[in-house]
Amino acid sequence: MTTAEASAGIGGERRGLRANPYFLLILPLLALLLSLYAWPMLQVFWISVSDPAFGLENYEKLFTSRGILKMLHTTFEVCLITTGLAMFFGYIVAYAMAHVTDRHRTLMLLFILVPFWVSVLARAFSWLMLLHDNGIVNDALRAWGITDEPVHLVRNQIGVYIGMVHYMIPYAVLPLYAAMRMIDPRVVSAARGLGAGPFESFWRVYLPLSLPGLIGAGVLVFILTLGFFVTPAILGGGKTMMIAEYVSVQILQTVRWGIGSMLAVTLLLIVLAMLAVMSRIVDLRGLFGAK
Amino acid sequence: MNPNKMFLEDCAQIAAEKYNKGRIDRRQLLKACAALGLVPVLQSGKAFAATPSQIVHANWGGDAVTCITDIYGAAFEAATGVPALVDGSGPLEGTIKQMVETNSTIWDCCDSDIFSGLRLGRANLLTAIDYSIVDRDKILAPFTYDYAVLGYWYSYALTYDTTKFDGVPTWVDFFDVEKYPGNRTMYKWMNGAPEAALIADGVPLDEVYPLDMDRALEKIDSISDHVIYWGSGAESQTMFLDEEVVMGNIWQTRATVLERDTGGRVTWSWDQAIAYPAAWIIPGNNPAGAEYANRWIAQMQDPELQIAVLDCYGQGPANPAAIDMMTPEQRRLHPAAPENLERQLVADSEYWAEHYDDVLNEFLDAISA
Numbered sequence: 001m002t003t004a005e006a007s008a009g010i011g012g013e014r015r016g017l018r019a020n021p022y023f024l025l026i027l028p029l030l031a032l033l034l035s036l037y038a039w040p041m042l043q044v045f046w047i048s049v050s051d052p053a054f055g056l057e058n059y060e061k062l063f064t065s066r067g068i069l070k071m072l073h074t075t076f077e078v079c080l081i082t083t084g085l086a087m088f089f090g091y092i093v094a095y096a097m098a099h100v101t102d103r104h105r106t107l108m109l110l111f112i113l114v115p116f117w118v119s120v121l122a123r124a125f126s127w128l129m130l131l132h133d134n135g136i137v138n139d140a141l142r143a144w145g146i147t148d149e150p151v152h153l154v155r156n157q158i159g160v161y162i163g164m165v166h167y168m169i170p171y172a173v174l175p176l177y178a179a180m181r182m183i184d185p186r187v188v189s190a191a192r193g194l195g196a197g198p199f200e201s202f203w204r205v206y207l208p209l210s211l212p213g214l215i216g217a218g219v220l221v222f223i224l225t226l227g228f229f230v231t232p233a234i235l236g237g238g239k240t241m242m243i244a245e246y247v248s249v250q251i252l253q254t255v256r257w258g259i260g261s262m263l264a265v266t267l268l269l270i271v272l273a274m275l276a277v278m279s280r281i282v283d284l285r286g287l288f289g290a291k
Numbered sequence: 292m293n294p295n296k297m298f299l300e301d302c303a304q305i306a307a308e309k310y311n312k313g314r315i316d317r318r319q320l321l322k323a324c325a326a327l328g329l330v331p332v333l334q335s336g337k338a339f340a341a342t343p344s345q346i347v348h349a350n351w352g353g354d355a356v357t358c359i360t361d362i363y364g365a366a367f368e369a370a371t372g373v374p375a376l377v378d379g380s381g382p383l384e385g386t387i388k389q390m391v392e393t394n395s396t397i398w399d400c401c402d403s404d405i406f407s408g409l410r411l412g413r414a415n416l417l418t419a420i421d422y423s424i425v426d427r428d429k430i431l432a433p434f435t436y437d438y439a440v441l442g443y444w445y446s447y448a449l450t451y452d453t454t455k456f457d458g459v460p461t462w463v464d465f466f467d468v469e470k471y472p473g474n475r476t477m478y479k480w481m482n483g484a485p486e487a488a489l490i491a492d493g494v495p496l497d498e499v500y501p502l503d504m505d506r507a508l509e510k511i512d513s514i515s516d517h518v519i520y521w522g523s524g525a526e527s528q529t530m531f532l533d534e535e536v537v538m539g540n541i542w543q544t545r546a547t548v549l550e551r552d553t554g555g556r557v558t559w560s561w562d563q564a565i566a567y568p569a570a571w572i573i574p575g576n577n578p579a580g581a582e583y584a585n586r587w588i589a590q591m592q593d594p595e596l597q598i599a600v601l602d603c604y605g606q607g608p609a610n611p612a613a614i615d616m617m618t619p620e621q622r623r624l625h626p627a628a629p630e631n632l633e634r635q636l637v638a639d640s641e642y643w644a645e646h647y648d649d650v651l652n653e654f655l656d657a658i659s660a
Binding site: 066067070071074132133134135155156233237238239240241246249251252253254255256257 | 384521535
């Protein structure tokens with residue numbers, strides 16, 4: 001679907017809504033969201049410009065505080081690399097899912113969804129148990145004579161990536177798979193028939209057709225990684241502090257609510273901006289399963 | 292007040308409590324008071340302060356929940372009829388601020404640090420300690436403050452795997468990865484770490500505070516690839532049990548458990564450990580009222596109960612009277628036994644109250660990759 005069609009669709013919907021009495025049915029939910037979500041958000045915003053004094057002093061720190069800049073740098077670096085890895089592996093899995101038999105597809109879906117439902121905490125601790133210096137994996141490596149010294153796989157940045165990529169792969173696979181299902185398999189056959197090799201027909205035909213799904217899934221994964229807290233805290237050995245944990249420290253420990261809420265507002269604005277950009281490129285409603 | 296009068300009032304108070312709980316009726320109460328020569332203050336049918344339905348004590352979870360409930364809680368309920376409920380979710384400063392400012396305090400007493408008590412007290416978030424109920428004499432001087440009292444002692448002690456060392460390692464060895472390879476662990480939320488770094492760098496114990504943070508962070512940075520940080524006591528324990536670390540700067544409460552669980556493979560040293568005075572504090576607008584919160588703290592001053600808590604999970608008694616009642620083994624585990632305390636650095640709560648937020652941010656910035 002093209003952008004023009006998508007926006008026309010949304011516009012049409014709006015006109016329909018105004019006249020639709022069923023709209024009243026969502027009013028209670030809207031009231032709930034406004035009172036429990038919008039109002040507290042406004043309070044958070046207020047704290048960010050009023051604690052300790054009224055003004056943009058807290059926002060200035062986004063540019064001047066070395067510590068905050070470093071933390072933001074770490075956050076974006078970890079999120080970008082995680083997104084890249086999750087998209088790479090997710091694409092392969094989704095591609096396979098789109099091309100195997102129904103029975104295999106069901107099985108693959110199961111293997112993707114089961115860890116998806118396991119709590120983030122349980123997953124992080126499982127990785128820790130498997131991968132720590134005297135865990136099963138390192139024991140096996142030593143027993144087979146592959147290494148003498150333990151390979152440090154957790155309590156460092158490698159551990160953070162393992163935990164986060166593993167967590168994000170289902171989020172990459174599902175929208176990618178949805179996008180790939182829409183691609184007419186005959187176009188690849190046509191490319192082959194017209195003389196393109198297997199790689200060329202993928203590179204020049206299949207990949208561009210899956211690009212909206214790729215971008216959509218990428219933005220989705222990136223946005224979700226921005227909020228990671230537990231996984232880096234457990235698997236990073238205390239040395240990878242991302243924005244969510246930093247906010248928690250400022251709220252709960254140093255009690256600098258101004259800075260904490262400023263960072264929370266900044267994070268929210270970044271996410272909204274990304275969603276806005278994404279909505280111009282891909283069909284958001286389709287991506288999140290509204291169709 | 293003469294002791295006899297105090298005793299009489301105490302009898303009256305007991306009668307009043309019985310009345311409040313409905314064990315005796317109003318007539319019996321008045322009769323008891325008349326017999327004692329006292330006139331009780333009856334406010335809206337209740338004698339003395341209204342008896343709360345419970346006392347909620349907030350601490351940091353783990354064994355502390357059952358130990359505090361079973362020992363102090365049981366004694367308090369026997370004495371006052373008020374049951375104590377322990378909430379182990381962690382009374383962080385930010386949570387206390389949020390509760391007090393929105394007038395939704397659910398805790399009557401919190402397990403905190405003296406420095407946190409000073410910080411929160413200065414921010415007008417606490418109820419002042421009532422020293423007519425809480426006994427100053429049962430607390431080692433000078434650890435009684437307007438808004439906090441010494442609750443117990445704990446230490447950041449050098450804990451080590453005895454199979455990896457010939458003698459007892461020091462902080463100098465801790466920061467020497469050439470001589471003793473292997474990972475070390477320190478507290479992610481900083482306390483104890485900069486102090487140890489400065490001691491290792493040659494700063495005499497009495498000059499550690501005020502902290503020279505640049506120097507401390509440089510020292511920590513010199514071994515950064517060999518340090519993993521623990522964020523919770525349980526995590527520090529796991530690291531030793533899984534042999535992920537050869538030494539650590541961890542709470543002595545965890546070190547004593549490790550010594551027991553590993554049959555002595557892991558042990559700790561009091562030398563140059565950093566002893567922190569922990570605090571009992573009363574958040575503003577606590578639900579049970581100031582009087583009962585103070586009485587709860589007074590209950591926790593009982594030296595015998597404090598020793599029972601030491602046995603239960605290693606919390607070091609704050610009441611100096613407890614020391615003479617201890618067995619040699621109990622003294623060995625107690626951070627503030629004189630022979631142990633004199634070997635340690637006592638944290639400067641005033642320094643931390645003043646600089647905690649800045650220094651913590653500086654520390655976290657430095658240790659983050």
